[in-house]
Amino acid sequence: MLRCIQLGKRGLGTTAPNPMVGCVLVVDDTIIGEGFTSPFGGSHAEVNALNSVPVKSLLKQATLYVSLEPCSHHGKTPPCVDTIIEHNLQRVVIGTKDPNPKVAGKGVAKLKEAGIEVTVGVLEPECRWYLRRFLTYHTKKRPYIILKWAQSQDGFMAPEPALRDDTPQPYWISNEYSQQLVHKWRSEEQAILIGTHTAVRDNPSLTTRLWAGKNPVRVVIDRNLSVPKNAKLFDHMAKTLVITEVDDTSQYLKGIAYERIEFGKSLPLELCKLFYKLEYTSIFIEGGPTTLESFIKSQLWDEARIFKSEICFKKGLKAPQIAGTFIQSEKIEKDELLIIKND
Secondary structure, three states, rough: OHHHHHHHHHHOOOOOOOOOEEEEEEEEEEEEEEEHHHHHHHOOHHHHHHHHHHHHHHHHEEEEEEEOOOOOOOOOOOOHHHHHHOOOOEEEEEOOOOOOOOOHHHHHHHHHOOEEEEEEOOHHHHHHHHOHHHHHHHOOOOEEEEEEEEEEEOOEEEEOOOHHOOOOOOOOOHHHHHHHHHHHHHHOEEEEEEEHHHHHHHHOOOOOOOOOOOOOOOEEOOOOOOOOOOHHOOOOOOOEEEEEOOHHOOOOOOOEEEEEEEOOOHHHHHHHHHHOOOOOOEEEEEEOOOHHHHHHOOOOOEEEEEEEEEOOOOOOEEEEOOOOEEEEEEEOOEEEEEEEEEO
């Protein structure tokens, strides 16, 4: 099952909204085949593992290990349980059940009905942790939300405006290696979110320029469409979604997606409802303190990744305050990275 988890992680950033599953086939304690979920629309882990076995007659003796319950419904691909049954496997070992209502125990039931021995719950905590994006989406009806920011040693996200360049651009607190890590993180999530103030003040690209990976959907909260039309967010280098209150479509830019929501309500909650509808299983929030604090106060966050630099500003834009369970810390040259989980 540990090998299933290793394999499944290879699909991070490419399989969503499908889960990133790993699968291993074993005969007499020897791995004869393995696979992981293809990019969205492609084959699932079980099919890839079964197809990897050169001598198909061995499958009648094999045990199939898989990190998530095999699907039992038709989507972009046929049900994996049908394929498993067709190959006459005798035993299936599952890490955790699938909470998706289309599956939710139906896969296990169908395998048992076919006379296959099924074991569920092997390394379940480890499987649930690495599958946390998919599981959060289906159990909480919202994406897995990751907050990220960099702050000075004395707790500021940016210095006083007088110390910044007049040209809208990011003010770098963290070092180049931390910045590269952030680009890697971007490639792993479906969407990245910022607010209006960050879009105007920093004019960020929000792409994975420093990492070989796909660009996430860039989402900007722009209630009154006040972000300049020549902003980097609108350069068509990646899909961009604008969240607005303006219903005058003549103000919309060509090639940019727009969604209208009610700003008078709890904005984080309304955003979560929208992202659930759009099938975004994870959101990476890189906004300023106003956007970050709105999600913190609403308790609509799962993980926070905070860079602390040796720089001191003394005055400036205060970083958010957050409480949660400390997971880990590590040094990236002189930066310190803290990761906190919301329980």
